[in-house]
Amino acid sequence: MNAIAAPSKGAATRELILEQAYQLARHDGLEGLSIGTLALGVGMSKSGVFAHFGSREDLQLALLDFVSTRFVEFIKLPALKKPRGLPRLRAMIENWSEWGHIHQSGCVLLSAAVEYDGRQDSTLREHVRQQQSAWRDEIKRAVGLAVQVGDLRTDTDPSLLAFEIYALMLGLHHDAGLFGWEEANRHTSAALDRLFASYQP
Amino acid sequence: MNAIAAPSKGAATRELILEQAYQLARHDGLEGLSIGTLALGVGMSKSGVFAHFGSREDLQLALLDFVSTRFVEFIKLPALKKPRGLPRLRAMIENWSEWGHIHQSGCVLLSAAVEYDGRQDSTLREHVRQQQSAWRDEIKRAVGLAVQVGDLRTDTDPSLLAFEIYALMLGLHHDAGLFGWEEANRHTSAALDRLFASYQP
Numbered sequence: 200m201n202a203i204a205a206p207s208k209g210a211a212t213r214e215l216i217l218e219q220a221y222q223l224a225r226h227d228g229l230e231g232l233s234i235g236t237l238a239l240g241v242g243m244s245k246s247g248v249f250a251h252f253g254s255r256e257d258l259q260l261a262l263l264d265f266v267s268t269r270f271v272e273f274i275k276l277p278a279l280k281k282p283r284g285l286p287r288l289r290a291m292i293e294n295w296s297e298w299g300h301i302h303q304s305g306c307v308l309l310s311a312a313v314e315y316d317g318r319q320d321s322t323l324r325e326h327v328r329q330q331q332s333a334w335r336d337e338i339k340r341a342v343g344l345a346v347q348v349g350d351l352r353t354d355t356d357p358s359l360l361a362f363e364i365y366a367l368m369l370g371l372h373h374d375a376g377l378f379g380w381e382e383a384n385r386h387t388s389a390a391l392d393r394l395f396a397s398y399q400p
Numbered sequence: 401m402n403a404i405a406a407p408s409k410g411a412a413t414r415e416l417i418l419e420q421a422y423q424l425a426r427h428d429g430l431e432g433l434s435i436g437t438l439a440l441g442v443g444m445s446k447s448g449v450f451a452h453f454g455s456r457e458d459l460q461l462a463l464l465d466f467v468s469t470r471f472v473e474f475i476k477l478p479a480l481k482k483p484r485g486l487p488r489l490r491a492m493i494e495n496w497s498e499w500g501h502i503h504q505s506g507c508v509l510l511s512a513a514v515e516y517d518g519r520q521d522s523t524l525r526e527h528v529r530q531q532q533s534a535w536r537d538e539i540k541r542a543v544g545l546a547v548q549v550g551d552l553r554t555d556t557d558p559s560l561l562a563f564e565i566y567a568l569m570l571g572l573h574h575d576a577g578l579f580g581w582e583e584a585n586r587h588t589s590a591a592l593d594r595l596f597a598s599y600q601p
Contacts, residue, residue, distance in 0.1 A: 310514060312574060316574070327578070332579070356590075362588075362591065363587075363591050365571055366571025369570040369574055378533070387563075390564050393564075
C-alpha cells in the first residue's frame with residue numbers, strides 16, 4: 200500500500216471521531232461534550248476514543264483546530280479569488296455571514312469564546328484566545344490591504360475597523376438566533392454599508 | 401408583625417436562593433446550574449429548594465427575571481436623571497459598559513442567549529427572546545427620543561441604530577473576556593463616537 204495516497208487507519212478514525220464530536224458540540228458546546236455519547240455515535244468504546252485522544256481536553260483542543268480550519272477555509276479561500284482591497288474584504292464578510300447562517304443554531308468557535316473567556320489559566324481558554332487573535336489578525340490584514348490599494352481612507356485604524364466588523368458579525372449571530380435570520384441579515388448589511396461608507400476615501 | 405414592612409420568610413428564602421443561583425450561573429450558565437450545589441450553598445436540602453421553585457426550569461425562569469430586573473435598574477434608572485436625547489442614551493450605554501466590566505467573566509443574560517438561541521420550542525428560549533426583545537425596545541425608545549429632540553438625524557432608523565449599539569456591546573464583552581478590558585473598552589468607545597457622529601444632524 201502507498202503510504203502517501205492512503206491516510207493511515209488511525210488518522211481516518213481520528214477524523215471520524217472529530218466529525219462526530221463537531222456535530223455534538225454544535226448543539227452542546229465544548230464543555231457539554233460527553234465522551235460516552237461520542238463513543239456511542241462512532242460505534243466505539245470510551246477507551247477506544249481515548250486511544251486516539253489522550254484526554255477529554257486533548258479532544259476539545261483538537262476539535263477547536265478542526266473547526267477553525269474549516270472556518271478559515273470557508274471564509275478566506277474563496278475570497279482570495281477576488282481582487283485585493285475592499286472586494287476581497289467584503290467577500291470575506293459575505294462568506295462569514297453565510298457561515299453564520301449555516302451555524303445559526305450554534306457555532307462551536309463562538310460558543311467556545313463564551314464558555315472559556317472567564318476561565319483564567321486554562322489551556323482551553325488560551326487556545327481560544329490565540330485562535331480568535333489569529334482570526335482578528337486576518338481581518339486586520341485584509342483591512343490593511345484595502346487601505347494600501349486606496350479603497351479605504353489612509354487614516355483607517357485596521358484594528359478598530361476589524362473590531363467594528365467583528366462586533367457586527369456577533370450582532371448578526373445573536374439576532375439571527377433569537378429574532379430570525381432575515382431581519383438580522385438586513386440590519387447587518389445596512390450597518391456594514393454605513394460602516395464602509397464612513398471609511399471611504 | 402407588620403405584613404407590609406417585613407417580607408414573608410418564604411419570600412426572603414426565595415430571594416436568598418436566587419442570589420446564590422445567580423452567583424453559580426455567572427460561572428456555569430443557566431444550563432450548568434446544579435440544584436445539588438445550589439442547595440448546599442444555601443444550607444438546604446434539594447427538596448427544600450424545590451419547595452420554593454416547582455422545577456429546575458421554574459428556577460431558571462425566575463433567575464432570568466431576577467437578573468434582568470437588576471440589569472435594567474443598573475442601566476436605565478441612573479440614566480433617567482440625564483436630559484432626554486443623546487445624553488440619556490449615551491449614559492445608558494456607559495452604564496451598560498460598566499455592567500459588562502463587572503460581569504466580564506460571565507453575564508448570565510448574554511450566556512442565556514447563547515445557550516438557548518438554537519433550541520426551538522423551549523420555554524426558556526422564548527423567555528430569553530422576550531427579554532432581549534424588550535431590552536432592544538428600550539434602546540429603540542431612547543434612540544427615538546434623541547431623534548425627537550433633534551440630537552440625531554431625522555432619517556435615523558431606531559431599529560438599525562439599536563442593532564449597531566447592541567453589536568458594539570457584544571463586541572466589548574467578547575473582546576474584554578479574551579483580550580482584556582482596556583483595549584476592548586478603547587475600541588468600543590472609539591466605535592461609539594464614530595457611530596454617533598455618523599447620525600449627527
